[in-house]
Amino acid sequence: MFSKIFYFLCFLLLFIVIQISTLAENFWPNESANDFSTMNHLLLLLISSVIAFGLVFLLYHKVNNDVILGKAIIFKNVGFSILMAILSQGIQSLISIWTDDKASNADLASVLHTSLSPILIVTLIFVSPVLEEFLFQGVLQGGILKEMHPFVQILLTSVIFAFFHGYSFSLDTLELLFSGIAYASVYHVTNDLKMAILCHSLSNLIVTILVLVYCEQY
Numbered sequence: 001m002f003s004k005i006f007y008f009l010c011f012l013l014l015f016i017v018i019q020i021s022t023l024a025e026n027f028w029p030n031e032s033a034n035d036f037s038t039m040n041h042l043l044l045l046l047i048s049s050v051i052a053f054g055l056v057f058l059l060y061h062k063v064n065n066d067v068i069l070g071k072a073i074i075f076k077n078v079g080f081s082i083l084m085a086i087l088s089q090g091i092q093s094l095i096s097i098w099t100d101d102k103a104s105n106a107d108l109a110s111v112l113h114t115s116l117s118p119i120l121i122v123t124l125i126f127v128s129p130v131l132e133e134f135l136f137q138g139v140l141q142g143g144i145l146k147e148m149h150p151f152v153q154i155l156l157t158s159v160i161f162a163f164f165h166g167y168s169f170s171l172d173t174l175e176l177l178f179s180g181i182a183y184a185s186v187y188h189v190t191n192d193l194k195m196a197i198l199c200h201s202l203s204n205l206i207v208t209i210l211v212l213v214y215c216e217q218y
Contacts, residue, residue, distance in 0.1 A: 004144055007059070007062070007063050007139070007143070007144050008140075008144055010059055011059070011135065011139055011140055011144065014052070014055055014056055014059060014135055014139075015135060015164055017051075017052050017055060017056075018052045018056065018128075018131040018132065018135060020044075020048040020052065021044070021045055021048040021049045021052055021123065021127055021128075021131070022123060022128065023044060023048075024041040024042070024044040024045035024048070024119055024123060025041075025045075025111065025116070025119055025120040025123040025124070026107060026111060026120075027110075027111070027116070033110060033113075033114050036114075036116065038115055038116060038119070041116060041119050042119060045119055045122070045123060045127065049127050049131070052131055053130070053131060053134070056131055056134045056135050056138075056139070057134065059135075059139050060134050060135075060138040060139050060143070062143075063139055063143030063144060063146075064138055064139065064142045064143035064146070066142060066191070066193075071191075071192050071194070073192075073194065074190070074192075077189075077190040077192060077195045078195065078198065080186060080189060080190065080195070081186050081190070081195045081196075081198045081199040081202070082198075082199075082202060084182040084183075084185060084186050084199050085182060085198075085199045085200075085202035085203045085206065086202075086206070087182065088178045088179050088181070088182035088203060089179075089203055089206040089207065089210075091175075091178045092175040092176075092178055092179070093210065095171060095174065095175050096175070108120070108207075108208075108211050109211050109212075109214070112208070112211065112212060121208065124204040124205075124207075124208060125201050125204055125205050125208070126201065128200070128204065129197045129198075129200035129201040129204065130197055132161075132200065133183065133187075133193060133196045133197045133200055134193065136157055136160070136161050136180075136183065136184075137157070137183060137184065137187040137193060137196045138193055140156075140157050140160065141153050141154070141157040141184055141187055141188075142187065142193075145157065150188050153184065153188065154181065154184040154185055154188055157180065157183075157184045158177055158180030158181045158183075158184050159177065159180070160180075161176065161177075161179070161180035161183070161184075162174070162176040162177040162179075162180050179200075179203055182199055182203065183196050183199055183200050183203075184196075186198075186199045
């Protein structure tokens with residue numbers, strides 16, 4: 001029991017650590033759309049991503065001895081991952097339309113129209129999915145919560161994912177809950193971390209495309 005608590009505290013700490021790389025995708029307090037250093041953002045992304053992945057990998061290896069990326073890719077698993085990404089983002093889009101939330105992705109839209117956009121896209125589609133899936137599905141769901149019933153694993157992992165990203169009881173957190181359920185379900189069904197990463201990456205890609213389309217309309 002003590003080891004589980006210790007590993008969960010490590011999980012909490014590493015969640016904070018992996019957020020450092022996401023700082024590269026947004027303007028810093030002293031910057032604006034017309035005045036920022038792309039090189040500084042790129043260096044932050046590269047250095048922080050390498051350090052964060054190293055730490056997350058060590059914890060993953062400690063709590064989950066499953067094969068990491070060596071499992072064969074199965075077509076039906078890829079299809080299931082794509083389906084869950086589409087379903088989760090579809091539900092989130094319906095919630096956004098219902099609440100008429102036009103400003104939730106304003107920061108994302110503003111960055112996408114600057115030279116910082118490649119860093120944002122790389123972070124959203126590659127860096128964040130890898131780091132977060134290793135942490136949430138690899139460490140938490142497949143490691144710390146491994147001995148629990150699969151339904152409890154999926155539920156707890158999804159709720160923690162939503163609140164860690166939403167920070168409060170809100171519709172934004174509810175939207176994120178569906179993403180968490182999608183990633184956790186994919187990992188449980190496929191038992192393949194690559195498929196959870198794929199689902200997460202596709203979800204973020206869908207969001208990026210929707211934001212770009214939305215910006216062209218307004």
